[in-house]
Amino acid sequence: MLSFDSIPARFHPVLQRQLELWQDRTSEDQQQRLNDWAATHPDAAQQLARLWVTSDYAAKIALDQTDPFLLWLGSEPYAQTLTQVEMAGQLALRLAEHNLDITSDGFEADDKAFDRQLRCFRRDMMLRILWRDFCRLADMTETTRDMSHLAEVTIQAAMAYHHHQLQGRFGIPMGKYSNTPQPMVVLGMGKLGGFELNVSSDIDLIFTYPESGETQPGDTGAKRSISNQEYFIKLGQKVINSLDSVTGDGFVFRVDMRLRPYGQSGALVLNFDAMEEYYQTQGREWERYAMIKARVVSGEVMPGGEQAGEQLMDLLRPFTYRRYLDFSAIDSMRDMKTLINREVQRKGISTDVKLGAGGIREIEFIVQVFQMIRGGKDVRLRERQVLLLLPLLEEEGFLPEGAAAELSDAYIFLRNTEHGIQGYQDKQTQSLPVDEPDQERLAWLMGYDSFEIFHEDLADFRVRVNAHFQDVIAEPEDSKQSDDDFAEWEPLWPKQSGPEDVLPDLEHYTSQLQEKGVVEPQQVAEILLELLSSRALQTMQVDGRTRLDALMPRLLALLSELQEPAETLRRILVLVEAVVRRTAYLLLLVENPDALRQLVRLCGSSSWIADQLAQHPALLDELLDPRSLYSPPDKNALRDELRQQVLRVSWDDLEGQMETLRYFRMAHGLRVAASEVTDVLPLMKVSDYLTWLAEVILEHVLNLAWQQMVERHGRPQPVDGQPEPDFVVVGYGKLGGIELGHGSDLDLVFIHDASAKGYSDGERSIDNQTFFTRLGQKMIHILNTQTISGKLYEVDMRLRPSGNSGLLVSSLTAFEKYQRNEAWTWEHQALTRARVVAGGERLTAEFEALRNDLLQQERDETSLKQDVVEMREKMRAHLGTKGSEEKKAEQFHLKQDAGGIVDIEFLVQYAVLAWSVKAPELCRWSDNIRILETLQQVGLLADEEASQLIEAYKAYRSAGHRLALQRLPGVVGGEEFQAERESVKQIWNRYLGG
CATH class of the missing domain: 3.30.460.10 (Beta Polymerase, domain 2)
Structure with a gap:
């Protein structure tokens, strides 16, 4: 008989009741078999006692199906871990024993018998999984993995069985264009897709197939042909019935098909073209969120299914993951969580460990918001399992140090709690029990002496989870403050509801801006009115216009601090119009006041930066962290950063490699430009x-x-x-x-x-x-x-x-x-x-x-000098300032005119070629400044000459850089740099003559 020794005294009545029920419902032989087993397996007997105390569902299986339970117990499955392949093998053996294996010669079609064996198999697997979980022989990840594998092997078995049956009636579904057999591909969504099913989870599925067409008899003996759509609907219905229907043997899995295109009102099965059209034209944000976990869980049971599954995932990936950094995900997640919170409050289920504050869903949201934002660029973030993603997010700096461990511990604790709640009666609930005995049972299962102590730790985990959630997803406090700060600017940005709205009068608009202290009010008013009347704004979607309406008052407030706001506004609005259909970037600027401040600062300083951001809005991500924006790395750090980025892309993905390199170059180009224009x-x-x-x-x-x-x-x-x-x-x-x-x-x-x-x-x-x-x-x-x-x-x-x-x-x-x-x-x-x-x-x-x-070859200096001078004169004539002497005096080409950059470069090159034979040190460097310094050190240039050339060279190049950042040619007024030009000319004449 089972021992009470390992069971706390407060649970002795529970175990006693279970044993009394066992005595009442079993024969003496069955009782003796259990006693004999307990005597030879004392440790396992203690585990069985623990299971009967903590799971009414497990105890009920033993009482209702005694002989199968005793047979199961004798094989000691509770001591085994199973791979998916091993699990599928056990199901195949069970079906073969009952002539239900479609690959055997003795196969006999019997839908009821097939469904019964699926349920018996599920019963045995659930006993094993709950035993190992509740007796802590398995960790949480083994439990969720086993549940996911159980779902997959039963789905695949049902698919194979019913496909075989339907082929006999209707033939083989063939592609209209490819004329090849068509498989049905099953997408596992949610926790099934992430190998994270709980012990009483439903399974979210989507059915699809590659190509329209009709069935063909082939060798099946089919008498009637039907469309592929009709065939796969029938197949889907039969698979659902085999898994979901409740019979005297229970059910296999509750099946939820509401995540399919168009939900419950949509067709049960769609082909790939229809799937693609739906997600491209009507897919919503919450469906993107759902698709993060999507995984093909069945398809290969039919010819071509594996390749079709890969094709389907390739088709869905652009919908799920944007190529750009998608900060609209934060807004979408926040909206989803708000809806969940309202539902929790409405139903009074704040004790729900999944949906309540600090629950499982908030940890999932923390992970998935980064997947949605960055998964298009970083393939590592397409991992489906929460516990594998959390360390990566911390490693990449998206979560603070220590957050991954804290959230992982909380996730494991909450999921174990969820299993303890559900495994008690095999019910799909995540709410803490309200009856004291059930509360104490759950606490003991979780390793606590009392529910109060357990609940304190649970509350602590939830507080910490919610704090991280608020940091990542909840609307930041500073943005709430900024709403107040910018409220006074809202009247200066007309919020149009449609093209029929009348724009404000220019004179009145100018007056309003002037009253608010905006410099250049008329120019600013004209630019804003031009934007308001633009077709780009007239055709914006409602969500995009809402985001623009939130951005513009903030932008106007920052522009009011500038002395020349009009040009800065004009540059920024080029970016705004560029992202009019990708308004996640507008949301980024609304959500991140510092990023908007940096945008105004940098666009005001450089048209080149403004153009770069307008052409490549993904670079706005670089404005989020001023520390990296204005702290350029050294070469080793650059090399390491690039290595980390390209590790995410395989060597044979040339397009992915090229795009990664281009973004890397643009991002760092922006950083160095920002550092330059701000004099960092x-x-x-x-x-x-x-x-x-x-x-x-x-x-x-x-x-x-x-x-x-x-x-x-x-x-x-x-x-x-x-x-x-x-x-x-x-x-x-x-x-x-x-x-x-x-x-x-x-x-x-x-x-x-x-x-x-x-x-x-x-x-x-x-x-x-x-x-x-x-x-x-x-x-x-x-x-x-x-x-x-x-x-x-x-x-x-x-x-x-x-x-x-x-x-x-x-x-x-x-x-x-x-x-x-x-x-x-x-x-x-x-x-x-x-x-x-x-x-x-x-x-x-x-x-x-x-x-x-x-x-270092010895050269004839006269001949060398002649070659250098001739080449310089050709360049000056071809590339320098042309026209009359008066025109030449009005401007100075920094690079090509006399006394400019090229004169200095040619002087240096002449010196290296002429004098390296006697001063080999000149060959050490390839940059002009250090060569000039070396010429000074070896005494081939006077200190004053070297200094004059170095300072002039730096001044010219600095001016050239500033002009380049304004998209201007390297030409300045003739009155500039006169002293530098004169000194360069004098040194040129001294060494190269005339």
């Missing part, structure tokens, strides 16, 4: 940052192209004992000189050192020269291709040997031969700015040694 970074640091950014991107592009080439052709092989072939990317010009600006091109040269006689070792082997040529072509494709996010960089390859007529990729030997025998002086000038920016270390060292040797 000086000029030299700006150039460093932009150059490092290009370098880490080139490193990754080279690795990406290499991986794809090796995958296709194998690795290039050495010959005659030579080292492994290597490849480097050489940066010239601004990249080589560590002087990149915003929007600079990349001047590149590709070099390898492989023998032309070698071949790659893959199945599609090619010679080494072809391998490296294609490698270079692939790199240019990745960098230069126009995608939805634009080009990564413009690439200029004209500095390679022989220019555009030369090979795209040269061997180091060919490069050396060309430089020694054919290169022009201007090509050696360009070499002074060359350096390896990506590639192998060995070849990098060899290139640097060759560069130094080439630059």
Whole structure:
């Protein structure tokens, strides 16, 4: 007999009652069998006593189906963990024993017998799952996983059985266009999709199939043909009936089909085209939320089902996950939670551990809001299980330190509580019991001596969960305050309800703005009226217009603080009109006052920044955290950040890699521009940052192209004992000189050192020269291709040997031969700015040694001087200011006019080529500033000369950067920089004459 030893005294009456019922309903033989089992399994007997105390449902199974229970007990299933495959195998054996296995020769169709065996199987599995859960032999995740597997194997079995039956009557459903057999694909939604089913959960399903058409008899012997739609509706109905109907043996799972398109009013089954049309045209936010968990749970039981399932998920993914950062998810989640809260209050179910404040649903919302916002860009966030996502969210900085552990502990506690509530009587409820005995039973199951102590811990968990929920989703307090702050500005933004509304009079509108202290009131009024009358606003959806109406008073309040608000407003409204159909970005600015403040500040400072944001609104995400916006990383940090981002995209997903790289470049380009216009970074640091950014991107592009080439052709092989072939990317010009600006091109040269006689070792082997040529072509494709996010960089390859007529990729030997025998002086000038920016270390060292040797050649200074001066005069005539002397005096081209940037660059290049033979230190650097400093250190330039050139160079470049950020040409008034220009001219004349 079962022992009372492990049962607290307060529960002895419960166990005693169960044992008395056992005695009344069983024979002496059955009682003896239980006693014998208990004697030989003392530990398990204590566990059975615990189960009978904590689960009336488990005790009732034993009482109502005694012989099956005793047989089950003897096989010791409670000691087993089962995989889905093992569970499916046990169900198949059970069906085979009753001639219900459709694959066996003795198969006999009997729907009632089939349904009964499903229910008996569910009974045995539920006993095992509850035993292991309530006796703490399994953790919470095993329980939810087992429940999910149980649902899947029963769905799949019902699908296979009824599909077999229907084929015999109607034939095989065939695709109208493909003429291939059509499977029915079942989507598991909610907790089933996330492997998180509770112990008395319903299952949310959606039925669909790929293609319309009709059934065809084939070898089935079918007498009548029907449409695929009709066939799959019949199949769906039969599957639901087998799972959901309550018989004398109970049920398998309650089936809920309300999440299908159009809900209960929609067809039970739709084909893929109809599914796609529905979600593209009518899908709502809560359906996106539901689709996060969606997973194919059946389909492969029919031919082609597995591939159809993949096709379906690919079709649904764009609806579920936006390509941009979707901050409207916060608003949607908040609305959903508000509705739930109202329902909780209306029904008085605040004790519900799922829906109540701080309950399971709030943890799910915390996770899923980040999935909806960022899942389109970060594939890792498409994980369906809460406990796997929480650590990732903290790791990425979306949750504060310690929040993942806190929420995980709360989730496990709440789910175990939920199981304790439901497993008592196999009822789908999440409300705490109200009767004291049931409260004490639940507390003991959860490991507590009293319900009061349990309830204190439960309340503590819920308070902490709700606090995190409020931080993430609930409307922030500062936004409530801002509503009051901006209330006085609301009358200045007319909230139109339709195109028939009359716009305010310009004069009156100007007067209103002027009274509020807005500078340039008439210009601001004109811009706002232009927006109000625009077609973009007239055609906005109601939700979008509501968001714009919330944004504009906030924007006007911030603009009122500016001295020149009109131009800033004009720039920002370009962005507003760009996102008129993606108004989640407007919500981002409403929800984040700091981001709106940064937007006003940066757009007021730079039209380039405003244009970037308008063209790529996803960059608004960068405004959310001023710490990262104005704290540029160093090169190692950039490299690490890029590595983390591209880890989320597989190597063979070239499009995904290219988009990730483009966003990375744009985001950091915005950061450096923001740091520059706000004087956080000086000029030299700006150039460093932009150059490092290009370098880490080139490193990754080279690795990406290499991986794809090796995958296709194998690795290039050495010959005659030579080292492994290597490849480097050489940066010239601004990249080589560590002087990149915003929007600079990349001047590149590709070099390898492989023998032309070698071949790659893959199945599609090619010679080494072809391998490296294609490698270079692939790199240019990745960098230069126009995608939805634009080009990564413009690439200029004209500095390679022989220019555009030369090979795209040269061997180091060919490069050396060309430089020694054919290169022009201007090509050696360009070499002074060359350096390896990506590639192998060995070849990098060899290139640097060759560069130094080439630059240190002894040259005839007279001839060199003549070549340099002639080239400079050609450039000045072609690119400098043209026209009369009066016109030339009115403006100064920072780069090309006399005394400008190029004069300084040519002076430096001449010095390196002329004097490196006696001062090799000049070859060490590729940037002008450090070369000038070296010239000063070795005594080849006077201190005053070097200082004048350095200061002039910095001043010119700084002015050029500022103009570029305003989208203006690099030209200033003729009265500017006169002292700098004069000093540069004097030094030019001193060294290069006339």
